[in-house]
Amino acid sequence: MRRHGVLTAVLLSGAVAHADAPPPAADASVRPAASSSAALAAQMALAQQIVLHGSPQGAHECAICHGEEGQGKIKAAFPHLAGLPKPYLERQLKHFDALARNNPSMQAIAHKLDDAQIAALATYFSRQVPPPIMSPVTPPPALGEALALRGRDAIPACVTCHGPGGRGLGGALSAAFPPIAGQPAVYLERQLRAWKNGQRPAGLDGLMGAIGKRLSEAEIVAVSQYFAAQPTLAATVATEARP
């Protein structure tokens, strides 16, 4: 498992260029300036401490729910954080802290993190490799696929912003429109309902809020199942990689 993770990390570092998520640590040999890598190492160490043991201010350890490497827990509908763009993760933690995003556990946790800790945690998780495969057995409903790939009326196809397969478009685009592939279906549903009910900040230019408002309950369930069944970037890169 770990070896597979490292292999994928190396492949990823060649193929991925998130603006704020430089290649994962496995590729440390080609990292440039020593001073910036020292700063990075300090950030990673700070984050790891919180991930495994919680923060001195009393924030719970992230690992209990999201896993040590941010792999998430499908059954409990805890999202994976690994490989999500750093600015996106930072933004979410600040939204929880400001009570703009509605989840009591995460609100309490984010409230006990300062800006430096948030930056360190966002850096740490953005540099982990997303879980390779998180897909359920039953094929996703046709309604979900239609919405994801074609859209409906004034709802653009989800992949327009979230990238092919929901894997993101990279760089600044992924920071604004995060990858959504392979997240637990129940988690995705909860987010879409939050937008429908005006309980999550609407995202860049109000784009995701405007879309969530127009989705029907049946569409929310179907499209969530569709994206939950899509392989993450890591999984795709690993399977497509040629020797």
Added chain:
Amino acid sequence: MSARSAFRSAHTLIAIATCGVLSACEQAPQGSAAPLAAASAAQPARPVAVAFAPPPSSAIPDDAFGVVVRQGEALFRNTPAHAPQYTGNTLSCRNCHLDAGRLADSAPMWAAWVSYPAYRSKNRHVNTFEERLQDCFRFSMNGKAPPSGSPALVALEAYSYWMASGAPTHAVLRGAGYPRLPKPAQGWDYARGQALYTEHCALCHGADGQGLLVEGKPWFPPLWGPQSYNWGAGMSRLDLAAGFIKANMPLGNGNSLSDQQAWDVAYYIDSHERPQDPRYLGSIEATRRQFHDGPYETYGRTVNGHLLGVGSGVSGGSTVTQAARGRTTTTLRD
């Protein structure tokens, strides 16, 4: 003549008349809408429109007719792939007619189908639907008009006809064309448009307006430059561009900009070079006088010291190649 085309020609006649009376049409429209006052005041209200909803794509019949309808839809969604011989840029019909030609207020094909044949001031005769399709190939797609009766046109006609199933013919359907916005109180302005573009549009369309390719495929369309619509296209007119933008952009959040903002950002986009008007008469001035004399034209006007209409790239039918320009993401493998 349908109510709609009557409306259109009335609108055009007034615009022409105004141009004759005022010298305003000779001047760059930047910063002032005053010259438009007479035309707008006299503009007739749009005739009452009939509500209509097209059938879902899943209802396309599974027979020989349905096969051609589906070909039309495929061509509409990805034009360079299905009609490369008639396409001169990386655009597809769906880029300007959203939800594959189904969305109201983005000139949907079901509403177009029932309004032709119609008189058009652009070429001063009654156009068939087929000729209207050819026009979008020649100008919006910067390509070549497919010959009358060619499979590409038959497929697009079948698709449009099918989407209009049950619609009253010779009628104005609600959501037809792009909305016509009232004239802007503050005219239009390049700097305001540029600021809006940077804030609301650049992430997807690129700071340089060249759009985005993903896995080598057009993803976000270019808004100017060699791979965009040419100077003869409807979108190069400020009133049409502003109406489209107001109703449909930023993507997924239409009608979030004010009318004023839509005019400003339309002016910014149409103040950039694009392929030459295929009707070019040998000089920008002559071409402007013949085809671009209206108040909503930027062709042949000087903006920021640059005379627009020089043209960029090849005009008319350079087929799209793998080398099609655009930003590419590094995230995705080829």
